[in-house]
Amino acid sequence: MAGTQPARSPRQAGLPRHWRLILGALLLAAAVAGPFLFYPVFLMKALCFALFACAFNLLIGYVGLLSFGHAAFMGTASYITAYTVKAWGFEPLVGILAGTAVAAVLGTGFGWLAIRRQGIYFAMVTLALAQMVYFVALQAKFTGGEDGIQAVPRGRLLGLVDLGDPLAMYYFVLVVFLIGYALVYRTIHSPFGQVLKAIRENEPRAISLGYRTDRYKLLAFILSATLAGLAGSTKSLVFQLASLTDVQWQMSGEVVLMTLLGGLGTVFGPVVGAFIDVGMENYLAQYGSWVTVIQGVIFVVCVLTFRRGVVGEIIHLAQRVTAGRTEAPPPAAVAQTAPGE
Amino acid sequence: MGDYILETEGLTKEFAGFTAVRGVDLRVRRGSIHALIGPNGAGKTTVFNLLTKFLAPTAGRIAYNGRDITALRPADVARLGMVRSFQISAVFPHLSVRENVRLALQRPLGTSFQFWRSERSLERLNPRADALIAAVGLAADTLSTAAELPYGRKRALEIATTLALDPEMLLLDEPMAGLGHEDIARIAALIRDVAKSRTVLMVEHNLSVVADLSHTITVLTRGHVLAEGSYAEVSANAEVREAYMGTGAGGAAGHA
Numbered sequence: 001m002a003g004t005q006p007a008r009s010p011r012q013a014g015l016p017r018h019w020r021l022i023l024g025a026l027l028l029a030a031a032v033a034g035p036f037l038f039y040p041v042f043l044m045k046a047l048c049f050a051l052f053a054c055a056f057n058l059l060i061g062y063v064g065l066l067s068f069g070h071a072a073f074m075g076t077a078s079y080i081t082a083y084t085v086k087a088w089g090f091e092p093l094v095g096i097l098a099g100t101a102v103a104a105v106l107g108t109g110f111g112w113l114a115i116r117r118q119g120i121y122f123a124m125v126t127l128a129l130a131q132m133v134y135f136v137a138l139q140a141k142f143t144g145g146e147d148g149i150q151a152v153p154r155g156r157l158l159g160l161v162d163l164g165d166p167l168a169m170y171y172f173v174l175v176v177f178l179i180g181y182a183l184v185y186r187t188i189h190s191p192f193g194q195v196l197k198a199i200r201e202n203e204p205r206a207i208s209l210g211y212r213t214d215r216y217k218l219l220a221f222i223l224s225a226t227l228a229g230l231a232g233s234t235k236s237l238v239f240q241l242a243s244l245t246d247v248q249w250q251m252s253g254e255v256v257l258m259t260l261l262g263g264l265g266t267v268f269g270p271v272v273g274a275f276i277d278v279g280m281e282n283y284l285a286q287y288g289s290w291v292t293v294i295q296g297v298i299f300v301v302c303v304l305t306f307r308r309g310v311v312g313e314i315i316h317l318a319q320r321v322t323a324g325r326t327e328a329p330p331p332a333a334v335a336q337t338a339p340g341e
Numbered sequence: 342m343g344d345y346i347l348e349t350e351g352l353t354k355e356f357a358g359f360t361a362v363r364g365v366d367l368r369v370r371r372g373s374i375h376a377l378i379g380p381n382g383a384g385k386t387t388v389f390n391l392l393t394k395f396l397a398p399t400a401g402r403i404a405y406n407g408r409d410i411t412a413l414r415p416a417d418v419a420r421l422g423m424v425r426s427f428q429i430s431a432v433f434p435h436l437s438v439r440e441n442v443r444l445a446l447q448r449p450l451g452t453s454f455q456f457w458r459s460e461r462s463l464e465r466l467n468p469r470a471d472a473l474i475a476a477v478g479l480a481a482d483t484l485s486t487a488a489e490l491p492y493g494r495k496r497a498l499e500i501a502t503t504l505a506l507d508p509e510m511l512l513l514d515e516p517m518a519g520l521g522h523e524d525i526a527r528i529a530a531l532i533r534d535v536a537k538s539r540t541v542l543m544v545e546h547n548l549s550v551v552a553d554l555s556h557t558i559t560v561l562t563r564g565h566v567l568a569e570g571s572y573a574e575v576s577a578n579a580e581v582r583e584a585y586m587g588t589g590a591g592g593a594a595g596h597a
Contacts (some may be wrong), residue, residue: 016483187457190456190458191447192453195447197436202431202433204427205431207395207416208393208427209444209445210417212455219454337477
């Protein structure tokens with residue numbers, strides 16, 4: 001449904017190149033046609049979460065660092081954007097840039113502190129720092145406490161396009177997502193990304209090759225926080241709201257879920273995971289509080305039966321089939337899993 | 342710069358009340374193959390980790406090429422030209438053999454922080470990587486994932502990766518551990534070849550390999566130096582015989 005580039009495993013190129021191009025074209029076409037088939041706000045929400053999950057996956061999937069405080073970046077950026085747009089009358093793009101920039105600065109500070117620890121301690125440090133942000137969001141004047149910042153105007157993009165129009169807003173969000181996704185994709189497939197993978201695979205060896213691994217981890221953390229911020233800023237314009245939901249620790253947990261569901265360490269997996277997660281929330285809403293129970297069951301089943309996540313399993317299958325020199329499976333399977341199901 | 346490329350003075354490491362390494366004075370002659378042997382728990386690997394800065398010494402001093410490196414970080418030691426291997430073969434398992442070697446070649450390009458640049462920019466390193474891979478006999482595996490290689494080949498890949506840094510000094514932590522006869526012969530030949538233009542310090546258990554390969558042997562026991570000299574000198578030492586040879590490891594097993 002969304003995104004141009006199809007899944008590619010960090011380990012090996014998954015599907016053959018021509019399949020990936022076809023799949024990419026199909027997904028892009030689906031993304032363009034999306035708002036005519038689905039409720040635009042649902043798609044925009046899914047795209048924001050997809051970007052958030054991609055940012056998170058950059059850390060866990062490619063550096064092996066589990067951050068449990070990513071809500072802090074998403075939430076902070078959404079507050080900053082909402083406030084600057086509403087109170088200071090910032091143009092929407094400038095508001096988004098302001099929110100994203102603050103998330104980047106916050107990420108630099110948090111990252112600098114957190115990368116000194118590994119494993120569960122890294123997760124705990126990020127969680128503790130994020131809880132501090134939550135406290136500030138709850139207590140500070142400008143965030144509106146429990147009420148949040150409501151009725152944020154979407155404004156006119158560059159003074160030209162009225163983002164109050166759902167279709168215009170959707171395509172704006174789509175472009176933001178594609179830029180963020182392209183940045184993640186490029187980062188993973190860059191000289192920097194190679195070093196990140198080396199650190200994930202064997203950090204002492206990377207050090208013995210002369211890499212000061214802390215600096216690479218810090219840059220990865222900052223990039224991840226920045227993109228999480230971009231997702232948060234955009235989301236606050238979509239919903240015209242910045243609230244405590246976005247800074248709560250549950251949000252940090254939900255992004256772990258999305259990433260695992262879609263496929264940890266696959267570029268496209270988090271996108272699929274986000275669509276499944278948001279889709280479940282949306283289409284199961286009629287069952288009220290049972291949603292969390294159903295979600296929990298689905299999550300447990302997923303983790304037990306396909307541990308690589310949806311996209312991870314598909315890539316694995318494709319590789320097995322290719323290795324067996326049989327015909328490649330229809331890669332459209334990814335496209336079928338992706339949209340709000 | 343003197344005859345010695347690496348010198349330590351009173352190198353000591355204590356772990357919570359236990360002294361793993363006590364007052365080790367080690368001098369490694371430039372261009373030699375120097376072996377560090379000793380029974381299990383003698384502190385060989387600890388010395389190794391101290392030399393490469395993966396551990397910080399409690400006391401003592403380390404000088405590399407006449408420069409005090411006691412306070413440096415491990416990545417910086419590697420940049421000075423002293424590169425280590427690991428006891429458990431250290432490859433990047435989910436990357437290809439070529440990518441493994443390229444990671445060592447990539448750093449001097451200065452683009453390693455450039456997340457906006459395509460990884461295709463690394464392809465110009467392929468010829469050099471492939472030459473190094475061929476030199477250790479892995480040409481047929483260039484595109485394989487490192488995890489798929491049998492153990493002996495992983496060790497060869499590790500050496501190729503290390504050589505890609507063109508180090509002045511190599512520190513090998515039990516390079517023969519876990520290898521079969523054929524592989525031992527191959528790796529020993531590789532080490533001898535490498536040492537023509539470099540200094541090698543290796544920790545080893547397999548005495549016959551040490552006998553054939555090394556110019557100088559330092560015997561460690563319970564964290565301190567028991568004896569030092571050529572194989573003939575060391576193996577004639579009564580204390581060494583008692584502490585180490587007595588285990589019968591001096592036999593011909595795995596002769597290179």
